[in-house]
Amino acid sequence: MALRLGSTFLLQLLTDLADLAVAVQFDAYFEEAAVKNNASWAKEESEVQKKLQQLESKFKKKPNIIYILSDDIGFGELGWQGGGKHRGTPGPGLDDMAYQGMRFWSSYSEPSCTPSRVAIMTGRHPVRTGLTSVLWPGQVDGLSPEEVTLAEVLSAKGYHTAMWGKWHMGEEAEHAPENQGFDYAYYGLFNGAPDLWPDGYEMTAETPNSHRSQFLDFPGIEGYREATGIDSSVSAYVARKGQERKAIEGLAGTPGPKRQEVFEEESITQILKYVKEKAKDPKPFFIYWATYCQQLQGVSSHFNDPHVDHMNAQASMMAAHSSYVTRLLQTLKEEKIAENTLVVWMSDNGPMYAFYPNSGYSWLRGGKGQVLEGGVRTPSMAWWPGMIAANQEPVDLLHITDLYTTAARLGGALDVIPEDRVVDGVDQLPLLLLGEGHGRRQKIFFYSGEQLGALRHGDIKAHFQPGSSGGLPKMEAYNVRRDPGEKNGQFYPYLWTVTPIMNDVKAHKRMIQKFPHRGTEQPKSCAK
Numbered sequence: 001m002a003l004r005l006g007s008t009f010l011l012q013l014l015t016d017l018a019d020l021a022v023a024v025q026f027d028a029y030f031e032e033a034a035v036k037n038n039a040s041w042a043k044e045e046s047e048v049q050k051k052l053q054q055l056e057s058k059f060k061k062k063p064n065i066i067y068i069l070s071d072d073i074g075f076g077e078l079g080w081q082g083g084g085k086h087r088g089t090p091g092p093g094l095d096d097m098a099y100q101g102m103r104f105w106s107s108y109s110e111p112s113c114t115p116s117r118v119a120i121m122t123g124r125h126p127v128r129t130g131l132t133s134v135l136w137p138g139q140v141d142g143l144s145p146e147e148v149t150l151a152e153v154l155s156a157k158g159y160h161t162a163m164w165g166k167w168h169m170g171e172e173a174e175h176a177p178e179n180q181g182f183d184y185a186y187y188g189l190f191n192g193a194p195d196l197w198p199d200g201y202e203m204t205a206e207t208p209n210s211h212r213s214q215f216l217d218f219p220g221i222e223g224y225r226e227a228t229g230i231d232s233s234v235s236a237y238v239a240r241k242g243q244e245r246k247a248i249e250g251l252a253g254t255p256g257p258k259r260q261e262v263f264e265e266e267s268i269t270q271i272l273k274y275v276k277e278k279a280k281d282p283k284p285f286f287i288y289w290a291t292y293c294q295q296l297q298g299v300s301s302h303f304n305d306p307h308v309d310h311m312n313a314q315a316s317m318m319a320a321h322s323s324y325v326t327r328l329l330q331t332l333k334e335e336k337i338a339e340n341t342l343v344v345w346m347s348d349n350g351p352m353y354a355f356y357p358n359s360g361y362s363w364l365r366g367g368k369g370q371v372l373e374g375g376v377r378t379p380s381m382a383w384w385p386g387m388i389a390a391n392q393e394p395v396d397l398l399h400i401t402d403l404y405t406t407a408a409r410l411g412g413a414l415d416v417i418p419e420d421r422v423v424d425g426v427d428q429l430p431l432l433l434l435g436e437g438h439g440r441r442q443k444i445f446f447y448s449g450e451q452l453g454a455l456r457h458g459d460i461k462a463h464f465q466p467g468s469s470g471g472l473p474k475m476e477a478y479n480v481r482r483d484p485g486e487k488n489g490q491f492y493p494y495l496w497t498v499t500p501i502m503n504d505v506k507a508h509k510r511m512i513q514k515f516p517h518r519g520t521e522q523p524k525s526c527a528k
Contacts, residue, residue, distance in 0.1 A: 350375040
């Protein structure tokens with residue numbers, strides 16, 4: 001198999017199988033970095049591979065992988081970033097996880113929920129896949145079956161695959177997780193908003209009510225169906241690969257103010273059972289837990305936990321989720337598989353302030369839907385006792401697409417990734433196993449829908465605006481290490497960055513010309 005220029009040593013990642021060459025098409029900037037860092041990265045690869053070989057020799061199988069994707073939790077919301085109980089959103093279990101492993105201070109997502117889910121599942125910027133819009137009930141768009149998900153990649157190497165939580169990449173059967181590589185899926189179709197649409201109708205359906213609903217003028221589920229042809233009565237499904245899915249009955253599957261609370265409680269019960277069942281299995285497992293924490297609703301059993309802000313329903317959901325993560329990590333220890341299980345927790349985007357104070361929060365400017373730091377810079381941490389040293393806080397860049405490539409490398413599945421498309425995620429195992437300074441990413445492109453909105457190049461982040469200003473690029477630059485809140489954007493002091501940044505963008509666009517985006521269409525309705 002021919003290897004592309006500059007990436008030979010990276011692509012031959014399984015050094016214990018010298019005859020196996022693995023070709024992955026990365027973006028232009030990473031191929032350039034591969035050439036520049038050839039010697040140092042080759043040395044790191046040797047150290048990483050040695051650690052992995054020793055681990056596999058001990059457990060007789062590849063490592064288990066658990067990815068937890070949270071929702072709308074901003075930079076600074078967790079206790080280890082200055083939030084937690086100080087903001088009325090306590091999550092002590094999440095803080096414990098962070099301090100027992102690696103806390104990422106320069107971790108980035110996509111700017112909204114569906115795009116981040118596309119990114120973690122495909123390792124690609126959503127614009128490449130054709131799915132760039134946040135999906136709503138009644139739309140037939142979804143993740144293309146031509147995309148190769150992380151579940152499909154790991155399944156090809158013998159992994160058990162299961163997911164729980166918010167899927168949000170299409171409601172048609174062809175887009176569903178059981179048809180995108182997962183052996184088992186217990187999942188919700190949408191974001192948290194449709195769960196509360198009926199509540200607004202019911203508040204005033206039979207009696208006057210002076211309290212304001214979060215959603216106005218919704219005609220009720222039946223009225224909505226009659227008026228639009230869209231059936232929003234089913235929020236969630238359970239399914240196994242190769243079988244027809246079934247609607248989840250009861251509160252966990254029916255839109256309403258208690259759905260997420262019941263759904264999350266059932267999810268953690270199933271997850272713990274799954275871990276125990278698979279602990280002694282000869283094959284490793286991959287769990288994708290896309291929790292509803294935090295999607296507007298709360299959890300009554302944690303409402304009176306210490307420091308919970310009663311005006312913010314999501315604060316009790318944070319407390320509940322934190323306790324669930326604690327139970328999960330404890331179960332991994334009790335089953336004696338913690339050392340062979342990588343757990344990564346990340347938020348999908350910044351906070352949504354539309355219903356403040358029932359919302360997340362960020363110390364940074366901007367929020368959900370924006371490529372400002374407050375929209376895309378989110379908390380994340382990695383936990384892997386015996387493999388990731390405790391109490392680390394690297395400043396290395398991490399992007400949500402990196403989780404895809406890192407898991408594929410860990411599972412020995414890079415050769416499953418097709419060569420006919422660009423993969424934006426890079427392998428971050430050297431960062432996880434060797435620590436700060438060993439990250440493989442120096443640049444991140446930020447898209448807002450189909451438009452390139454910003455580029456972080458080292459410590460400098462450039463925001464792009466359409467058009468030009470008398471021949472000058474319409475660009476605003478920030479040093480986001482010095483100014484993480486992006487309060488002091490300037491252009492002229494950063495004139496020296498224009499050429500290198502434009503060169504990065506041009507190389508990025510040339511790669512797009514070589515490997516075009518999948519067709520992007522405006523969201524379509526499935527209303528009958």
